[in-house]
Amino acid sequence: MNILLTGGMGYIGSHIALSLLHDKHKVTILDNLSNSNIEVLNSLKFISSEEPNFIKGDVINTELVAKLLKDYKVDAVIHLAGLKAVGESVSRPVMYYKNNILGAVSLLEAMKSCNVLNLVFSSSATVYGIPNFLPISEEHPCKPNNPYGRSKFYIEEILSDLVITDKNWNIISLRYFNPVGSHESGLIGDHPNGIPNNLMPFINQVASGQQTHLKVFGNDYDTPDGTGVRDYIHVEDLSNAHLAALNNIDSNNNYQNYPLNFFNIGTGKGYSVLDVVHAFELANRLDIPYKIYPRRDGDIASSFADPKKANNFLGWKAKQSIDEMCLSSWNFQKNKSQ
Ligand SMILES: NC(=O)c1ccc[n+]([C@@H]2O[C@H](COP(=O)([O-])OP(=O)(O)OC[C@H]3O[C@@H](n4cnc5c(N)ncnc54)[C@H](O)[C@@H]3O)[C@@H](O)[C@H]2O)c1
CATH class of the missing domain: 3.40.50.720 (NAD(P)-binding Rossmann-like Domain)
Known part of the structure; x- marks a missing residue:
């Protein structure tokens, strides 16, 4: 087409x-x-x-x-x-x-x-x-x-x-x-200007030394570890x-x-901010220092999808794991920082 x-x-x-x-x-x-x-x-x-x-x-x-x-x-x-x-x-x-x-x-x-x-x-x-x-x-x-x-x-x-x-x-x-994540080539990806609003680009900037630590906004949400959960x-x-x-x-x-x-x-699975930090650290063998800050206005505790409608009617299903998301995300950032 x-x-x-x-x-x-x-x-x-x-x-x-x-x-x-x-x-x-x-x-x-x-x-x-x-x-x-x-x-x-x-x-x-x-x-x-x-x-x-x-x-x-x-x-x-x-x-x-x-x-x-x-x-x-x-x-x-x-x-x-x-x-x-x-x-x-x-x-x-x-x-x-x-x-x-x-x-x-x-x-x-x-x-x-x-x-x-x-x-x-x-x-x-x-x-x-x-x-x-x-x-x-x-x-x-x-x-x-x-x-x-x-x-x-x-x-x-x-x-x-x-x-x-x-x-x-x-x-x-x-x-x-x-x-989140990037193409396997590491040549295209999410590259916001300034301090990112989204979690993964922020983690990338901490990993590459552009930020000293990740700001985690709120650890008192009604979620397993208190940090926000997303799909x-x-x-x-x-x-x-x-x-x-x-x-x-x-x-x-x-x-x-x-x-x-x-x-x-979406995938139908929710991961907390700290789940993603730990997955990124494990997948890429890096430390991501973080500090807890007050909640941001407008943020919600949890959001994840029921993707069954897309699975059934479009014949589509998400396949890649959180580890693959973390690996490809860092792969792009490394290329960008070189
Ligand atoms: N990234 C997310 O988390 C997310 C989540 C849900 C939905 N979306 C939607 O997906 C779409 C793409 O998001 P993205 O993350 O790639 O954003 P992006 O900013 O990277 O890409 C949007 C592109 O649209 C261009 N653009 C903006 N206004 C335009 C206009 N009036 N005319 C022509 N070009 C214009 C920008 O230059 C940019 O290249 C957006 O509509 C966004 O709302 C994004």
């Missing part, structure tokens, strides 16, 4: 690009490089020996998106372009709503005008907010508690409206849990979920009576 991959130069998008190229899809990347670097393109070419098309531009530019859909005879779009930092979304909500929601609306407008009606959307477990029950199944109510999560939820609502009014659309929304998923497993979604995009199944097809993408 000819795929338009928005946000394809970012952490997750670059891994999806490799999976698509590996499966012989033709890939066109649209990215404004607001949170990524042009060097990623060279890594993609080097690893895959393929030449993805790259266009620097913004999804908010509807005319540009329509032109790309036509020029590259696109069959399906995978839409990742978006801003993703929860904390920043709280301090700059309008920027988040504008970029994420207007970006999605612009893309949908362009897709409709070109009759390209197959879409896989990058959603997030943050749409659920503070869980009422665990593991979180798709039956869990959506009550996002920050602007980032709300932007994903509102986009899903728009997508639902679209599939209700026009049955020709084929849309799958994937609700990612906590993507970490290897980014390569996550990429494969997109291939599975594309394979099922036009099956026209109305899974579980919702207008929009949405799926949890």
Whole structure:
């Protein structure tokens, strides 16, 4: 298939690009490089020996998106372009709503005008907010508690409206849990600027000496060791979920009576912060000093997925272990630090 991959130069998008190229899809990347670097393109070419098309531009530019859909005879779009930092979304909500929601609306407008009606959307477990029950199944109510999560939820609502009014659309929304790890080459990975908000890049920075210690926010949660529990998923497993979604995009199944097809993408296992620290230390034979700090506003005790719906309907299942996540994550950081 000819795929338009928005946000394809970012952490997750670059891994999806490799999976698509590996499966012989033709890939066109649209990215404004607001949170990524042009060097990623060279890594993609080097690893895959393929030449993805790259266009620097913004999804908010509807005319540009329509032109790309036509020029590259696109069959399906995978839409990742978006801003993703929860904390920043709280301090700059309008920027988040504008970029994420207007970006999605612009893309949908362009897709409709070109009759390209197959879409896989990058959603997030943050749409659920503070869980009422665990593991979180798709039956869990959506009550996002920050602007980032709300932007994903509102986009899903728009997508639902679209599939209700026009049955020709084929849309799958994937609700990612906590993507970590890197491609086995160690050439692409998660490389945030400054002090990371997420656990694994922070551990990487401690391991490489950029930070003296890991900040563990809260050890008095109602979890086995008191630290927060999350469902970490290897980014390569996550990429494969997109291939599975594309394979099922036009099956026209109305899974579980919702207008929009949405799926949890996680492993179903929860690991605490200290579990991950210890797994990283063991896998990489390194010490990760840490200190306990007060809880962060908005953090929750535990979140992990019930991934059965994706397992059953998409025929997809996460395969990689927490050790593999820790090994590949450090492999990327080591390469980056050299
Ligand atoms: N990383 C996570 O923990 C996580 C979890 C759940 C969902 N997601 C979603 O997955 C998607 C990708 O996340 P990521 O971690 O790879 O983030 P990322 O920031 O590494 O990648 C996003 C890419 O989109 C580009 N971009 C942003 N706005 C754009 C716009 N208006 N037009 C064109 N390009 C634009 C950025 O330059 C970047 O390359 C995002 O939509 C994010 O919300 C991420």
